[in-house]
Amino acid sequence: MIIAQDLKSKMSYRADFFISCIGMLFVNISGYLSVWIIFQNFSSIDGWDYYEMLFLYAFFLIAITPGQCLLDNNWNLKEHIYSGEFIKYCVKPINIFFYYNSELCDVKGIVQGIIGVILLCYSWVKLAIPITILSLLKAIIGLLGASLCMMGILNFSAATSFYIMKSSIIMRLAFQFKDYAKYPITIFNGIIRFIFTFIFPVAFISYYPSLFIINPESASFLSYVSPIFGGGFFYLSYKFWMNGAKTYSGTGT
Amino acid sequence: MKKYRALIKASLMEILAFPLSTIATFFGNIVFFIFTYYLWHGIYNYSNSDVVSGLTCNDTIIYLALANVINVLLDASIIYHMEHDIRTGKIIINVLRPLDFQLITFFYASGYYIRGFVLFLLPTFLLIPLFTKTTILLGINCLYFLISLIFSILISFFIDFIVGTICIFTQSTWGINIMKQVIVSFLSGAVLPLTFFPEKLRIIVEFLPFQAMFHIPISILTNSSLLFDDIIKMLGCQVLWIVITFVISKRFWKFSSRYIAINGG
Numbered sequence: 001m002i003i004a005q006d007l008k009s010k011m012s013y014r015a016d017f018f019i020s021c022i023g024m025l026f027v028n029i030s031g032y033l034s035v036w037i038i039f040q041n042f043s044s045i046d047g048w049d050y051y052e053m054l055f056l057y058a059f060f061l062i063a064i065t066p067g068q069c070l071l072d073n074n075w076n077l078k079e080h081i082y083s084g085e086f087i088k089y090c091v092k093p094i095n096i097f098f099y100y101n102s103e104l105c106d107v108k109g110i111v112q113g114i115i116g117v118i119l120l121c122y123s124w125v126k127l128a129i130p131i132t133i134l135s136l137l138k139a140i141i142g143l144l145g146a147s148l149c150m151m152g153i154l155n156f157s158a159a160t161s162f163y164i165m166k167s168s169i170i171m172r173l174a175f176q177f178k179d180y181a182k183y184p185i186t187i188f189n190g191i192i193r194f195i196f197t198f199i200f201p202v203a204f205i206s207y208y209p210s211l212f213i214i215n216p217e218s219a220s221f222l223s224y225v226s227p228i229f230g231g232g233f234f235y236l237s238y239k240f241w242m243n244g245a246k247t248y249s250g251t252g253t
Numbered sequence: 254m255k256k257y258r259a260l261i262k263a264s265l266m267e268i269l270a271f272p273l274s275t276i277a278t279f280f281g282n283i284v285f286f287i288f289t290y291y292l293w294h295g296i297y298n299y300s301n302s303d304v305v306s307g308l309t310c311n312d313t314i315i316y317l318a319l320a321n322v323i324n325v326l327l328d329a330s331i332i333y334h335m336e337h338d339i340r341t342g343k344i345i346i347n348v349l350r351p352l353d354f355q356l357i358t359f360f361y362a363s364g365y366y367i368r369g370f371v372l373f374l375l376p377t378f379l380l381i382p383l384f385t386k387t388t389i390l391l392g393i394n395c396l397y398f399l400i401s402l403i404f405s406i407l408i409s410f411f412i413d414f415i416v417g418t419i420c421i422f423t424q425s426t427w428g429i430n431i432m433k434q435v436i437v438s439f440l441s442g443a444v445l446p447l448t449f450f451p452e453k454l455r456i457i458v459e460f461l462p463f464q465a466m467f468h469i470p471i472s473i474l475t476n477s478s479l480l481f482d483d484i485i486k487m488l489g490c491q492v493l494w495i496v497i498t499f500v501i502s503k504r505f506w507k508f509s510s511r512y513i514a515i516n517g518g
Contacts, residue, residue, distance in 0.1 A: 019428030026432050030439045038296065041305050041449045046295035169277035176281055180288055187295035192287065 003105050017108065024111040031057065031182070032119070046187045052214055055123040060182050060206040061116030063146035067154050068109035073101050074158035078168050081161050086248060096245045097238060127214060135213060142209030145227025148234035149204045153178060155237035162244025174200070181205040197222070204229050257360050264364025275372060278325055282373055283380070289317050290384050306448045311385045312475070313446060319471045320443040322377045323402070326369030327409040327466070329362035332430050335417035355506060359410055366406050394473055397484050401470035404491035408466050411498035412437070418505040422512065441467040462494040 035057060039050040048056065077100075080086040089100045120139075129135055157174035160167040181202035185193055197203040204226045212223035222229075268275065297303070297310040308316070335358060381387070416433045420426050438444050441463035450458060458464050469487045473479065 015423055016428065019423060019432075021428075023428035023431040023435075026435045030435045030444065033439065034444050037445055037449055037451070037454075040451050042296050042300050044296075044299040045292070047299060166273050169273050173277055173281055173284075177284065183292055184295070187291045192291070 002102050003107070020108045021111050024108050025115070028061065028112060028115045046184045048184050051123045051126040054119055055127060055214060056184070056206050056210050057182050058116045058119035058123055059143070059146065059210045061112050062120060062143055063116075063181075063205050063209075064150045064178065065109050065113035065116065066147040067150040068112065069106045071101050071151055071154050071158075072106035072109075073104040074154055075171065076104070077158045078161040078171075081248065086245075090245065090248070097242055100245075129213060138209075138213050141227050142212060145230030146205045146209050147230070149201055149226075149230035150178065152230070152233040152237035153200070153202075155234070155241045159237070159241040159244045162241075162248055178202060178205070181207070183207075201229065201233060204233075257356070260357065260360035261363045261367070264361045265367055266364075268364050268368050275368060279372060279376070282322060282325060282377070285321050286318050286377070286380055286384070289321075290314050293317075306446075308446060308448055311387050314385055315381055315387070315475060316442075316446045316471055318377055318381060319474065320441075320446075320467050322369075322373050323405065323467055323470065324438060324443045325373050326366060327406065328369075329365035329410070329413070331358060331362050331410065331413040332417045332420055332426060332433075334358065334361060335414070336420055336426055339421055354510075355414060355502070358414065362410055362413075370402075394477075394479075394484075397488070398470055398474040401473050401488060401491060404488065404495060405466045405470050407495045408462055408491065408498055411495070411502040412462065414502045415498065415505050418502075418509040421509050437463050437466070440464065442471070443467050462498060465491045465494045 032054075035050070035053050038045065039053070043049070045053055077086070086100075089096050092099060124131075153174055154171075157167075157171045160170050177200060180196065185196060185203040185207045188196060193203075203222075208219075208223045208226040212219045212226070293310055293313050297305070297313075303309055338354075338358075412433070416429060420429050423429065440458050440461055441447075447455065447458060447464055447468050469491055473484055473487060
């Protein structure tokens with residue numbers, strides 16, 4: 001119902017909406033073409049071949065879509081806190097987090113999700129992954145965990161606005177770094193891999209869940225754990241967000 | 254002349270007064286560089302030869318690092334600034350002639366270009382030898398690089414200006430801006446070196462101004478096999494695009510300023 005309402009008001013800005021969707025399309029076509037061109041010249045990226053990379057990319061697209069669509073209002077959090085508007089979300093008896101984020105729904109993000117699904121099916125077929133109940137379950141649970149992970153990243157970076165001023169750079173940087181999830185985490189070693197796996201967990205957005213589906217034999221413990229990690233990470237981010245919201249209403253600025 | 258210098262100074266002061274965005278970009282550049290370094294090692298490790306399409310691993314890394322930093326340097330928030338200016342300052346625009354608006358916008362952007370050069374480009378020259386253990390040969394090509402960079406800035410400015418006028422028309426900023434960013438980044442060699450592009454795409458790309466913004470200055474700086482003739486040809490290509498984009502931007506502006514006057518912004 002909320003999506004339908006938002007769609008209606010968006011349609012009145014039809015040109016903007018349409019152009020934004022095309023913009024989204026361009027971004028993803030460019031992403032796809034980049035992978036394609038790399039593979040015109042090279043045979044693999046750290047051991048991953050063309051269709052495996054496409055799978056990784058597609059999985060990534062689908063995983064970031066729920067975060068992009070549902071948590072879009074997080075981008076406005078800083079302004080709402082600064083202007084004091086945020087208080088209106090605290091006085092209602094509805095859960096603050098749900099209320100705040102249901103205000104806005106970024107429909108153009110769905111374009112990304114659709115492209116992701118198409119590419120996923122395409123690369124799935126090309127990789128000859130058997131379509132069994134198990135593999136489908138792996139995909140769905142993997143995607144759920146991965147999208148929760150992404151939403152967790154968004155929450156954490158947005159919620160810093162509750163604690164420090166001028167925190168918009170954190171959101172911007174987080175959004176930039178999430179793109180590194182498109183690649184196998186194995187290109188990194190040591191500390192950097194640790195950072196991108198556990199502290200800024202892009203590895204769980206696509207790499208580990210995908211590895212589990214494509215190549216279950218070489219899947220490490222982390223692949224099994226990825227949905228649990230995603231869920232846990234999201235829960236922590238939710239707590240962090242809510243804590244900030246409660247502190248805010250406490251001071252009543 | 255003096256008032257234009259004051260405009261640049263004012264713009265630079267404004268940018269430096271809010272340093273967080275600059276710091277974030279600076280940090281983002283470093284992370285991008287590290288990422289690029291590891292990614293391309295991961296790619297070249299699995300390739301049969303050290304040199305692919307004429308580029309070694311280090312060549313690719315240096316190319317992309319420079320491309321990223323030039324990309325950031327050229328980002329002068331022109332489109333948003335124009336939209337904001339039009340929405341709020343239309344009275345001033347009616348008083349001054351359209352040419353002045355473009356000039357004023359340029360001097361506003363210059364603050365960003367200067368910041369980009371000092372805070373983003375120069376540090377990259379330190380970062381590259383640190384990681385790749387190769388240094389960019391510093392010689393007369395640096396001078397040509399500087400000239401080429403200035404030409405890139407001009408082309409980028411006029412393209413941004415044209416896109417800005419389109420945004421005023423369609424009242425849609427994000428969509429058009431992102432389209433422009435994606436197209437420019439991809440077709441200019443900022444995402445992947447143009448040398449990797451297959452034949453058919455390369456021919457198309459040669460006819461677009463975007464490769465003049467990135468591929469040409471980077472090649473001048475890093476490609477030691479370029480002859481003086483080649484360099485002059487490349488610089489000439491850039492000048493050609495400066496003229497073309499300048500003319501188009503003037504016409505677009507003339508058209509949209511009439512539109513603004515009629516519709517009251």
